Amino acid sequence: MKKRVFSGMRPTGKLHLGHLAGALTNWVKMQDEYDCIYGVVDWHALMSDYADSSQIRNNCREVLLDWLSAGLDPEKCTICIQSHVPQHAELHLALSMITPLGWLYRCPTYKEQILNIQNKDLSNYAFLGYPVLMAADILLYKAQLVPVGEDQSAHLEIAREIVRRFNNFYGDVLVEPQIKLTPTPKVPGTDGRKMSKSYGNAINISDSPDVLWEKLRTMMTDPAREKRTDPGDPEKCPVWDIHKVFNSDEDQKNELFEGCRTAGIGCVDCKKKLREHVEKAMIPIRERRAKYENDETLLQALIHEGARKAQVMAGQTMEEVVNAIGFVPRER
Ligand code: TRP
DSSP, X not given: OOOEEEEEEOOOSOOBHHHIIIIIHHHHHHHHHSEEEEEEOHHHHHHHHTTOOXXXXXXXXXHHHHHHHHTOOTTTSEEEEGGGSTHHHHHHHHHHHHOOHHHHHTOHHHHHHHHHOXXXXXXXXXXXXXXXXXXXXXXXXXXXXXXXXXXXXXXHXXXXXXXXXXXXXXXXXXXXXXXXXXXXXXXXOTTSSBOOGGGTOOOBTTOOXXXXXXXXXXXXXXXXXXXXXXXOOGGGOHHHHHHHHHOOOHHHHHHHHHHHHTTOSOHHHHHHHHHHHHHHHHHHHHHHHHHHHTOHHHHHHHHHHHHHHHHHHHXXXXXHHHHHHTOOOOOO
């Protein structure tokens, strides 16, 4: 029996090369080895974007297209939209009954966001409960493994504590999930900071060859290398970091490294080489994107089938949950 895996992403916009090199590559690998369920968690997006929900629908579509183009295969894994599986909301309600407020107030991501996010009013009930909804996502499928970044570890710890508390009260129904830390190569954006949509420095998975080159061409390099004749230091160059991720030609990388340090090669030539490698990686990605983007019926069928598969698993767990709690058994 394959181990069960759940992970999710909030639909907040187009995904970029950072997502591709981190989470997505990892998710694509995992779909062969595990029984994976990947969710576009639109309820989670509403939690912070409730005052303007106008982008959520389109963002779900973008995320799905990015996932499929990156190589998530609906034949190998289950891809669903969270709100299409109503059991997420139902289990969230059940778990909210037994989750002590202290666990939520103490959560470092909660404290951090309340302090740092000023343009949104986050003083609402569900925002505090973010980790409870996330726990419901995972526990609904009895996932044993959850591939996420280090930033999610506190949420996973809360999910595990919720399982222990639930099982203590009602018997062994839920499964304690384990975190599976995603290896995340360093992918800086065009300005040298971490690639992020909110910094406006992202190269998107869906960028056309022209847009991609324009972003690479104008990307920051070693700031100390002002003139073509100045030697540079690749270790201080964000373009070099992207080479490390997308360029597997070791001989060429050695040449570029030495060329930079001796001013033998200019930044534009180095970027042109990088462009070739990124473009090569993008070929299958763009091919898959075209297939789904131009076939709305196919995309809709896939969304529908994903929801159906997820509902079967989720329905099973919810039945066990309400029976364990001791509610009146449901008509089947
Ligand atoms: N909180 C996660 C993030 O911001 C997204 C998420 C929601 C998630 N539910 C999940 C991740 C369940 C893993 C499992 O990245």
